[in-house]
C-alpha cells in the first residue's frame with residue numbers, strides 16, 4: 001500500500017514537471033547540457049523548451065535540438081521567453097546577470113519559477129532584482145548533465161514552495177544526482193562539483209600522457225584512463241551495493257599490493273603534493289565563487 005502511494009506520488013510529481021514549459025536565458029555550455037540532459041531523460045520534450053540566444057551559432061544549435069528560439073534577452077527576448085515559459089533558467093555568465101534580470105523583471109509573474117545556475121550569485125540578490133514574492137531557486141549543476149551524469153545541488157529561495165522543490169528535484173535528478181543544501185554551502189559545491197569535471201578532465205589527460213610516455217598509443221591510453229576514473233568513481237558510489245558510499249581509502253588499499261606497482265605510484269603522488277593540490281583547488285574555486293557573489 002505504502003509502495004503504491006509512493007509510486008502514485010512519483011507519477012503525480014512527474015506529471016507536474018512534464019507539463020511545465022521551460023525557458024533558458026542563455027544556452028551556452030551549461031544551458032545546453034541541461035537542455036540535452038532533460039531531453040535525453042525524457043522529462044520533457046523539445047516542444048516544451050525555449051531559449052533566448054545572442055549568437056547565430058547558438059540559434060542554429062537550439063533550432064537543431066527542436067527548441068523555440070528568441071533573441072537577446074536584453075533586446076526584447078526576455079518578454080517573449082517569459083510569455084512562453086513556466087520555469088525560467090538563468091544560464092548567462094554572472095557578469096551578464098544584472099542586465100538579464102533587469103530585462104526579465106517586468107515580465108515575471110507569480111506563475112513563474114526562476115532558477116539561477118550562476119556561480120556565486122546569492123538568492124538575496126536574485127530576489128532583490130525580481131518582483132516582490134518571486135519564486136526563486138539557486139542551482140549548481142555540472143556539465144556531465146549532458147549525458148545524464150550531473151552532480152547538482154539546489155537551494156530554495158524565500159518564496160519557493162514545496163511543489164517547486166519537487167519540480168526542481170524531478171528535473172535535476174532525471175539527469176543525475178541532485179541534493180538539496182543550505183545556501184552557505186553553495187560556494188563549496190561550486191568549487192567541488194561545479195568546477196570539478198575540469199579537474200577530472202585534467203587528471204585523465206595527465207594519466208593518459210603518463211601512459212603514452214610509458215609506450216601506450218594515445219587512443220588506448222585515453223580510453224583506459226577515462227574508464228579507470230569512471231570505474232573507480234562508480235565503486236565509491238556503488239561499491240557497497242546498498243546505496244551507501246564506500247570510503248575511497250578502503251578501495252585504494254585493495255589495489256595496493258605490498259612492494260607492488262601501485263604503492264610506488266601513490267608515493268610519487270604524495271611526494272608531488274597531489275592530495276594537497278586538490279584540496280587547495282576546491283578551496284580556491286569555492287573562494288572565487290564567494291567573491292563572485
Ligand SMILES: NC(=O)C1=CN([C@@H]2O[C@H](COP(=O)(O)OP(=O)(O)OC[C@H]3O[C@@H](n4cnc5c(N)ncnc54)[C@H](O)[C@@H]3O)[C@@H](O)[C@H]2O)C=CC1
Nearest residue numbers: 026028029030052053054072073074091092093094118119
Ligand atoms: N560551464 C559550467 O560547467 C558551469 C556553469 N555554470 C554557470 O552557468 C552560467 C553559464 O555558464 P556557461 O554555460 O559556461 O557560459 P557560456 O558563455 O557558455 O553560456 C552563456 C550563454 O549566454 C548567452 N547570453 C549572454 N547574454 C545573453 C542575453 N542577454 N540574451 C541571450 N543570451 C545571452 C551567451 O551568448 C552564451 O551563449 C554561468 O553563470 C556559470 O556560472 C554553473 C555550473 C557549471
Ligand SMILES: O=C(O)[C@@H]1CCC=N1
Nearest residue numbers: 118119190194195196
Ligand atoms: O568556471 C566557472 O565559473 C563555472 C562555474 C562552475 C563551473 N564553471
